[in-house]
Amino acid sequence: MPSSGERSVEGVRFFSFGEQTLHYFDRPHGGTPCRVPIVGPAAWYGSSMVGRDEWRMRLSAAHIAELEKALASARATGKATADLTAADFPLSTLAGEIATWRDELQHGRGFQLVRGVPVERWGDEAAGVFFWCFGLHLGRPGAQNPQGDLLGHVTDTGDAASDPYVRRYRTPADIAYHCDAADIVGLLCLRPAQRGGASRIVSSVTVYNELLRRHPDLVPRLYEPFHLDVRNDDSSGTLRHVPIPPCRFDAGKLRTFYHSDYFRSAVRHDDVPPLSATEQALLDTYESIAAEPTLRLDMALEPGDIQLLSNHTILHARTEYEDEAEVARKRHLLRLWLSITV
Helix, strand or coil, X not given: CCECCCCEECCEECECXXXXXXXXXXXXXXXXXCCCCCCCCCCCCHHHHCCCCCCEEECCHHHHHHHHHHHXXXXXXXXXXHHCCHHHCCCCHHHHHHHHHHHHHHHCCXXXXXXXXXXXXXXXXXXXXXXXXXXXXXXXXXCCCCCCECEEEEXXXXXXXXXXXXCHHHCCCCEEEECCCCCEEEEEEEECCCEECCEEEEEHHHHHHHHXXXXXXXXXXXXXXXXXXXXXXXXXXXXXXXXXXXXEEECCXXXXXXXXHHHHHHHHCCCXXXXXXXXXXHHHHHHHHHCCCCCCEEECCCCCCEEEEECCXXXXXXXXXXXXXXXXXXXXXXXXXEECCC
């Protein structure tokens, strides 16, 4: 599995976990909360997206042929996956499509679904090489944990879902709404679950607008820091929680980081006070709004589907699932965390 660290590879320096986190949280803020509804393509409702096709794109036979040619070129270099660069995976037609998707993630609705990658024909190893190189055309990879893993594997590892501090993607349990500490998160489905495991997304801009409409008194608290539990992810044991304001607003754009489970569990530390009544009401109300059927959008990812999400304007979650008994047929997704840099 590729890992990061501090090295440079042919001029491309991967972000370490800390570097990527600092880049992601460098969000501009004008100093005052937004007190009017935010309009624009990022403020969508799930009920209006269900029957629309602009967020779904199926690769054509020509696209797949281009990908297979690029994959052969990359593998012919003999490099390890983590050493491959975008130049090793040349794209002509799809480079323009990827640029369009990047713009949509940054300035549009904040999500894109790409279908038809022939992962079943390619096999897991080749699919991993492809997804890594695909990500290099979209942004800069970053580590997904302090251990430096760059290409994540989302599958049931047997960890106990009852452990309140385990990373829940390693279990078949449901996952609450959250954002990851990277500009973009990408998932490539290799195999779905036997039952369940739907990806659930919601516009954090729309949730904000609805909170503003229903409970304007709670909105200012979104601009003040919550303690974010690091959930034992700091190997030194010295960093237990960090202060993070969920919302930043500047130049008409709202950027949101939300992770209720980690906001709530931070109170386990002796130096973190219990949540106030206002804070508890805010978290409960925010999540209740996000869970409403008219706001959320569910996706059942199939083999070969790529889901791309902005962690600034989208919250994502997952429903619980039941897996196949055979190990080779268990639910398995590949994950990339990517930063948009200039």
